[in-house]
Amino acid sequence: PKGKGPQGKRITLKVAKNSVRVAFNGRRRLDLSKMGIAIFPKCILELAEVEELDLSRNMLKKIPNIIEKFQNLMWLDLHSNQLDELPAAICTLRNLTYLNLCNNKLKALPEEFTLLRNLRTLNLGLNCFETIPTTLGSLRELIELGLFDNALTIIPKSVKKLPKLEKLNVKRNPLPEFAEEEEPIDTVKRIESLYLVEKKDLCGSCLQTCQGERNELHTLEDVTPGSSNKPNFSSFVTPNSSARDNEEEWRMK
Template structure:
């Protein structure tokens, strides 16, 4: 006969033990920390602490979550990872304040996910990785506040469009699922702002339009460089051997032409005056 409190029923948790396991976090929330306690059955004595905001029952031997979970209406954070849970009670959907739910590394099947799970409209993190899921309910697309979704290490062959298009999703882990190749190309969620990258290619790899565009942009860049003084104190005139003397000669030629045009204009005006006054 196994010792009292041990054996198939797991470790017995008393109310005193549970009260001593309550921790006050830096944000003022109270967390009931019962991780790695050998618990096989949800302790009913926890109902005396139903006003806590967070519960950690991870790394135990739980197979079922009872319907009394609905009594924990203040719950914001619930960690049940690494247990033996194969289904959730419909009452899980009554936890309207829940923002974090970790069910990773259990034995959940698709049938074990109640439709009421979609009533958790404030949920931001949902981890269903390392379970036995063959499909994901399309109704999970109603969790419009969801930011993180873990679906890794299951038996999924399809991610519903309603889930992939969740408006606030930033991280969706679907690794190690038998998803078809075309689905794998579609599945990554654009969780990070796109960064423009620079790639170097040879001219022969560009189409005619792209090549013309690049050449046009290069010409504009060269014009801008010619208009912008270089780092040297002296300006560069690659097409002129003696820029100053050439400029002076041109100025002298322009000045002479201007004076000749002025003289011709004056002579024409004088002739017009003489003709007007015979």
Template sequence: MAKGKAKGPKGKKITLKIAKNSIRVSFDGGLHLDLSKMGITTFPNCILKLADVDELDLSRNMIRKIPSSIEKFQKLRWLDLHSNQLEELPKAIGTLQKLFYLNLCNNKLTTLPEELKLLKNLHILNIGLNCLESIPISLGALSELREIGLFDNALTTIPNSVETLPKLKKMNVERNPFPDSANHEECVDSIKRIETLYLVQEKDLCHSCLKTCQGEKDKLNKLMNMTPSSSKKLTFPSLLTPNSSAKDNQEEWRVRGKQP
């Protein structure tokens, strides 16, 4: 029997009926098409007939390519493509002018199209866990960007145009091979881009940070001495602690995008 070419996983076939049954009304009244975790290997062209949805979730599948026909989703505000097999993005993604949230985390992207700079309404962009060695300077045109995830790539530098975006509040650059990681993290922290803080050991702290923490610890001890004894342990949820390795996970970014 003649041997044929090896084929990849066939994947689940998505019909228009399946897609229609996967539409839900989101918390703000928009239409949310959820085709996540469906075993899809090829972008289902049938959903082009549902291009009036506001949110599209194709995450956690095995999709290798997004076609240029994505441009038909002109009402799209929320696009989640994380955890697929994407190696590139179509230039047409830049036509999605209403896009507010874009999640491309955990794919195989090595480059980003310049057309991303056209997404003028983009507030949240997650491109962590890819194979990026650089990001376009043109991303500095995303003047509405509030959060960007660049963690777990192969980046050696971040363009100044991105670091100085006027409305940027959070930038996660953890686990990239920066030539001078300490100086880079200090620079990022000095412009207050990193907001999530975690407990670390004393040996991981510089002298000034350790001194600050000891001061906070002394204040805490005084407070505990002033408080009547109780069998219940005190908790201080608002107490800030120094940064250590980033522990932002994919679920946090996914949930953040659904907030108004």
């Protein structure tokens, strides 16, 4: 019988055909999201030429091997189902550039997953991954990678160093590097001590540098209105020219 039952809603070919849309990029998208589907509808094999397939927000527990018939797929959304494994057949979809597997029950990826070399966006967030294979680093076209809300304790270097990766989301994982907040970086350069030396004690290049900075200070003083009553320590030069205005405070003892 038709309708929603223990096995979820049954999708007919007529319903599927009426669910084909043309996306903004001109691709044909079969949108079967939010339909209460629990079993992959075999009737959609009649529409296997579509470039995009949306089966998100259903109750799917398994993707059958017949997914390999969708060889034109460039975009596949399976997020928010009940998948606990992926078939190796999904890795034959070599044209995929977008794959969303977020919010399922996945613990591992098929060994053949590295064959999806055209992937640019991959979302594995909100799953049950404890490790991510180092071979994921072979997906060198990846631009965005979501690994948030898993049980990861390490991110392979091969993944961190993906050449085109722009966004890597690893939030809410028990990663050691995020266990403690980093101390704030003090961007202000502070002088612990200042030494005044006589000109005769400086090497030639140091003397030239200090004299150049002193000349710059004199130039600034010439264009600054008002006279200064500060004493002149002409026999001393400071390696740090910013201290000149505070010479009274830095007198030699």
